[in-house]
Amino acid sequence: MPDDFVIARNPDGDSTLPYVLRIPLGEHGIVLKSRETWPRTSKVYCHRVEEWPEDAEVLERVPVRSCIRRGAAIDLVLDRGRENRSQLVMIRVRGGRQAIFWQTARTAKQARPAVAVPKARASGVVGLVIVVDSHERYAYGFADQQVVTRKAGLAAGDYGVVRDGSLIASVERKSLVDLVSSLTTGKLKYQLADLAAVPRAAVVVEDRYSEVFKLDRVRPAVVLDGLAECQVRWPQVPIHFCETRKLAAEWTYRFLAAATVAAEEDELGEAVVSDLASPPPLAAAPATPAEVRAWAAVNGYQVSDRGRVRREVVEAFEAARSR
Incomplete structure (x- = not known):
């Protein structure tokens, strides 16, 4: 029986599970495909494989302190200081298909936070x-x-x-x-x-x-x-x-x-x-007598230097300005 826990890279490039694990349990061990190399932040989904792939690139080989099956779970304890205790849980999902989840005590607790998700829209x-x-x-x-x-x-x-x-x-x-x-x-x-x-x-x-x-x-x-x-x-x-x-x-x-x-x-x-109506344009300011006299002098109108400017001259100035 193999006595080490082995992690390798899955040689099947089309698989969505990039790693292969060998659990030292039974005559030839249990071989699984896995999404991660360790359940650090959440439960890791695993899938059973019939045999160990010959061309798998071994990434890690760790001695095992104990590997014991307890009902539908396998308790795995590795011989290292950190990331050494984990559990593989086998369940049945829809259609009777078997699913295996790899977890630690921390990730199992995280999977069931002590809060209730609100149902309000x-x-x-x-x-x-x-x-x-x-x-x-x-x-x-x-x-x-x-x-x-x-x-x-x-x-x-x-x-x-x-x-x-x-x-x-x-x-x-x-x-x-x-x-x-x-x-x-x-x-x-x-x-x-x-x-x-x-x-x-x-x-x-x-x-x-x-x-x-x-x-x-x-x-x-x-x-x-x-x-x-x-x-x-x-x-x-x-x-x-x-x-x-x-x-x-x-x-x-x-x-x-x-x-x-x-x-x-x-x-x-x-x-x-966009629906607001554009405000009407502001009316032009009325011309000053000085502006009218200056225009009249250029355009041949006779006007006095002082007093009111004749009405017809003012009208001609306004008509010229509006053109």
């Missing part, structure tokens, strides 16, 4: 349609919100509201791991630049800001400085940290609903302004 919006980017793999279902979703390509962000073919609001979703990766590789700056072109946009992170200080693969100061620089450069695109994925979905829904109401108010204001 956001900002009084009726029939809100949220467009989910076609590249979003594990999209929010918005099951607790009064919203309709549809898949389509978005120019920026993962979730948006489209009006008359234009993206009027957008939200980019990030796990903490994805946030750190996109920040350190420079990808986040390009994403923020795209979001800044949208009238109203934001980035939502499925974790606490305090978790940045606990990073061990990247210096926390590097991430904190990078986030601050991004907010200074693109202040119109806030980066909002939410405690869990569920609360991030709720925040996304409320933000897009508020943005929809604001867009409608902007359109109404523009319509009111």
Whole structure:
């Protein structure tokens, strides 16, 4: 029986699960495809694989203290100081299909925050349609919100509201791991630049800001400085940290609903302004006697240097000025 916990890169480039795990349980171990290398910020979905791929690139091999099956769960304890205790839970979903979720005590607690999501409709919006980017793999279902979703390509962000073919609001979703990766590789700056072109946009992170200080693969100061620089450069695109994925979905829904109401108010204001009648032009100021005398002298009229100017001369001046 294999006695190490092994993480490798999935050689199947078409798979949405980029990693392969080997759990030291049974004669040949249990092989799983996984979305992450460890459940750091949320539960990780895994899928059973029949055998270990021969051409898999091993990324990590860790000795195991214990690996025990307890009913529908496997308790795994690794022989290292941090990120050493986790559990794989097997459940049945719709259609009787088996699903496996990899979790730690912290991520399991985060999955059930001690708050109730409100059922009230956001900002009084009726029939809100949220467009989910076609590249979003594990999209929010918005099951607790009064919203309709549809898949389509978005120019920026993962979730948006489209009006008359234009993206009027957008939200980019990030796990903490994805946030750190996109920040350190420079990808986040390009994403923020795209979001800044949208009238109203934001980035939502499925974790606490305090978790940045606990990073061990990247210096926390590097991430904190990078986030601050991004907010200074693109202040119109806030980066909002939410405690869990569920609360991030709720925040996304409320933000897009508020943005929809604001867009409608902007359109109404523009319509009111365009409907206002243009004020009549101001009448020209009456000419002074000095201006009339100067014009009369140039145009061959005889006028006195003092007193009133004859009426016919004034009328000729006004007629000439109006032409």
